[in-house]
Amino acid sequence: EVQLLESGGGLVQPGESLRLSCAASGFTFSTYSMTWVRQAPGKGLEWVSVITGGSKKTYYADSVKGRFTISRDNSKNMLYLQMNSLRAEDTALYYCAKLMPGDSPFDSWGQGTLVTVSS
Amino acid sequence: DIQMTQSPSTLSASVGERVTITCRASQSISTWLAWYKQKPGKAPSLLIYKASSLESGVPSRFSGSGSGTEFTLTISSLQPDDFATYYCQQYNGYSTWTFGQGTKVEVK
Numbered sequence: 001e002v003q004l005l006e007s008g009g010g011l012v013q014p015g016e017s018l019r020l021s022c023a024a025s026g027f028t029f030s031t032y033s034m035t036w037v038r039q040a041p042g043k044g045l046e047w048v049s050v051i052t053g054g055s056k057k058t059y060y061a062d063s064v065k066g067r068f069t070i071s072r073d074n075s076k077n078m079l080y081l082q083m084n085s086l087r088a089e090d091t092a093l094y095y096c097a098k099l100m101p102g103d104s105p106f107d108s109w110g111q112g113t114l115v116t117v118s119s
Numbered sequence: 120d121i122q123m124t125q126s127p128s129t130l131s132a133s134v135g136e137r138v139t140i141t142c143r144a145s146q147s148i149s150t151w152l153a154w155y156k157q158k159p160g161k162a163p164s165l166l167i168y169k170a171s172s173l174e175s176g177v178p179s180r181f182s183g184s185g186s187g188t189e190f191t192l193t194i195s196s197l198q199p200d201d202f203a204t205y206y207c208q209q210y211n212g213y214s215t216w217t218f219g220q221g222t223k224v225e226v227k
Contacts, residue, residue, distance in 0.1 A: 035216070037163075045155075045163065045206055047216040059214040062120070095162055105153035105210055107174065109162035 002026040002108040004096050009113030016086055020113055022079040022096030027108075030054070030074035033099040035106055036081045038092035038115075046092070049081065050099065064090075086117045121145050121209050125219035131227040138194040140222045142207035147187045153208045154183055154192045156201075157221075163206065167192065194224075202226055 008020040020036070036048040049070040050059045058070050069082040079096050093114050097106035122145040132138050142152065150170035155163040165174045167183040170190055180195040194201055207219040 044221045045157075045208075045218040047208075047218065050214075050216070057214075061215070100168065105165055105168045105208060105216075106155075106163075107165045107168075109164065111162055 002098060004098065004108060004110035006094065006096050006110045006113035009094065009115045011116045011118065012086055013119050014087055014117055016117075017082070017084045018086060018115060020081040020083065020094055020096075020115070022081075022110060024077045024079065024096075024098070027098065029072075029077040032101070033104075034070075034072060034079045035097050035099060036070060036079075037095045037097055037106070037109075038090075039095070039112075040089075040092045043092075048094070051079070083115070086115075088117050091115060091117045120215060121148065121211060121213070121217050123207055123209055123217050123219040125205075125207055125222045127222060128220065129223045129225060131225050132197050133227045134197055134199060136197045136227075138197050138201075138224060140192045140205055140207075140224075142185075142190045142192070142219050144188045144190075144209055148209045148211040150186045151209055151211045152183070152185070152190050153210065154181075155206045155208065156203050157206065158203045166205075197224070 003025045005023045033052045035050045051070045067085045071080045093112040095112045096110045098108040100107045124143045152170045154167040157163040171183045204221045204223045
């Protein structure tokens with residue numbers, strides 16, 4: 001059974017940094033692309049970033065490009081999201097998810113970790 | 120960037136009713152479209168991919184259709200567990216993934 005467990009969320013001030021983690025189990029982690037998706041309180045889903053299985057390619061939404069960095073450690077089955085220069089509009093529940101093979105939809109999701117950016 | 124627009128934003132229906140949600144893409148995405156279901160306080164779950172392929176374990180009352188720019192999600196007979204918010208998503212291979220704004224299916 002695929003399991004994804006996010007951690008690292010919390011309350012930070014505007015301009016600060018935070019690193020989110022996602023622990024994966026139940027599948028061969030290194031062979032799947034992974035993603036972060038966020039959901040602001042009471043709002044819809046917003047795709048944030050994708051990283052391929054071997055970390056050769058990364059993709060970002062325009063709203064986070066240049067501020068967020070996605071990475072992974074396949075030896076530890078871990079996915080990360082480094083978030084710098086945080087803004088109030090980055091406040092959201094952040095989900096990690098696993099992609100189906102190829103440039104594909106997201107077939108398994110974690111339960112999310114909440115990031116609040118406020119002074 | 121490809122924009123995804125769902126309609127309606129809210130849909131009121133009763134158990135047993137047939138429900139249809141529409142999703143339109145701002146440009147052709149072939150059949151690179153997925154549908155997700157999300158219940159309050161829960162993570163989304165994948166229902167349908169490639170416009171009409173049912174994800175494993177998803178009840179057969181859910182179906183998807185369409186290609187190009189117009190797509191539909193149909194629930195043939197609404198069940199109590201189906202009251203939720205539904206999102207479409209395009210994954211056209213241009214290295215972006217875009218969600219629609221969501222359609223909330225509520226009790227009539």
